[in-house]
Amino acid sequence: MKNIAVFGYNRLSFEAINRIDPENHIIKVYDYKSTNIDLALEKGINAAMIEFRSDDDLKAIGIGSSVDTLFCCLDEDSENVFLTLSARALDKNLQIIAIIENPEAAEKLLAAGANKIIDPYQICGRRIHDMLKRPDITDLFDHTVFGRNDLNLAEVMVPENSFLQDVYVSQLELSTHYNLILVGIINKQISDQMHFVAEEVDRKLNPGDILVILGPSREIRAFKKDVNDEFCNI
């Protein structure tokens, strides 16, 4: 279970929360405006008031301990920068994602310690450009991976002693056994970058590698279960 703390309740964070798989994530929304909290509670979202300027309050909700990911979605760029700085000081390994309003804030947020910046306008612009350039692919992704259809991307780690260990990528044949497509592999020992199956030479899987797969969630669940089952062998 991944623990996600969302700061700031608005249209954007609402969309994001709505799309996160609730089975594998614990999500809680924090805001310093009581009106926003009321709105969130109305929609059935777990929300609480917080004074984000106080480090003690941040510690109290689990930043520096239980929270894995922080989503800074406050209305002002300055507030997000402040929150990022405070959180980064409390936890060096925290995953911090921040929204920006003004493009100039991107550098400041990165300097403050954010891992990923999301600029809604930029994303929207790119998206429209994609629609113009490759309407088929964009439609496909909108309706499947990003949309409501059940086709998802997932990351699956190769554990110790699983049937995947020492198997060649070419022997894996996920598409016949599971109705899944293997998109890429992340070799954690070398880097965090993903290598596409298509561009790789055939290699053996090691424990700790992460497989990036695409497919229906039922198949993904089945595959994950089998991977973690030491005695499974296909």
Next chain:
Amino acid sequence: MLSKLMVFIAYYLNASDSYKKAKTFFYDLLDNPHSRKKRIFDAAMIVLIVTSILLLIYDVEHESSLLGGYFESAILLVFVLEYLLRGWIYSDSYKIVIEEYERALYLNIGFKIATVLKRVIRKDLEYFGSYFAIIDLLALLPSYRSVSILRIFIIFRLFKLFRYSTSAKLFADVLASKRFELLTLLVLTCFMVFIASISIYLFEYKIESSNIWNLFDAFYWTVVTLATVGYGDITPQTTGGRWVAIFLILVSLGLLSFFTSILIAAFGEKMLSMRESRTYEELDRYASFIIICGFGRVGKEIARHLQRERQKFVVIDKAERNILLAKQLGYLAIQNDASKNEVLINAGICRKASDILCITGDDVINVYITLTSRHLNKNIRIISRANRHENVNKLYQAGADNVILPFEVAGMLAAEFLGQPVAFEAISGILQEQRDIAMETVLVSENSPLDNRQIGQLDLWQRKLTLLGVISDNTVHLKHKNKYKVKHRHFYFNPAQHFVLRAGDMLVILGRKYGIEHFRSQMEQPRLLGKAKT
């Protein structure tokens, strides 16, 4: 009998294709502002006119040469032909005949040839009486070289240049737009000239050193002084005359500055539409382009991408600040209201625009522009931005092909990132083509090696390509599993080895860009070669 023949000819012309083709051809050549032919014709005419003027000027001091005479005759012929053709395309006389004939039939009255002729002639006179037609006619006169006084009509040949140059026409338009102010100024000036001429004449007449011997001298002095030229060949000597000079000089300063300010104001007003028409001309040269309505943050981002890919586009925005910025970035931009039909038509929505993006920050405006665009062009692709959820359906109803919600998209990406950061980075990397890995579609065309082939036979693994699925609207495939509805088609995810491809299907392939390109060209080549052979 005559009237019958006339009606017969009129109906014959109405039905004749070649007649209409010829007329359209000459319309394109002479009058159609959007045609390429006209541009070439105008340039050729400018060269002809300038050459003819140079020849006529040469003739003033030299003996008329034989070659020059031939050239002048040739030019004359071109001018006469042009004059007549313009008269021809100005109106459709046969339509008037048909209209009158049908009216007579309907009302059951006699078909009177006189009324028809009257209407036809009136229409023709309308053309021959127009400003440009008169200039065209007068410009013919200097060709008659034996009467040297006619040479003065060279001026009209110069005026004829106005017809062929848009900037010259614009200058005339600017002057015409300030007709009232200029007329007021002219009356005032005439009044001043009259008073000053009479006064100086009364004071200085027959005074030896002042050189005013008649009323024309007085008038000449007044104009020279009023224009602040002051040659000094005539100078007032009496005190009264000098007072007149002082008065005239002060007034002339005022009149001149008034004149200048009128011109500047007129040009200032015209400048905007001048720039706009330049932009329209530029757009006309492109084979296809995209119209971006609204140049905010989203618009800027799109424009940046399009510019990088050398795609042609034009920005329309009401705000001066945004247009200024767009121009600074080197984009074509029009400062106007995109919800007006006229603006979109001028921008070429019915001609060469392939897509229109309605992406202002205001949903009301976006809906309105979408509706206008769909109304003007049934086939154009419209992508609109909705800022609120409840407006998405309204935009689709208004005719948008795609609707995008900035916050939803951003939220969606944020959610993907929160869930699977690495996988998401990788996918967004492909979608944005940051690396040389790409996801592309390969179309199965008829009779290509892919047509009727099983997926298992494609050896994509050998080619280092990953097949994600097949997009198709072919109902043959519906029996297969793993289908997802994508608009009016289906996406068959991870198709089985025995999946048989049909023409019109699209393979969605992940791989290196040149790998996909190579695969595509291999699949297309045999088909194209086959076509060439047959």
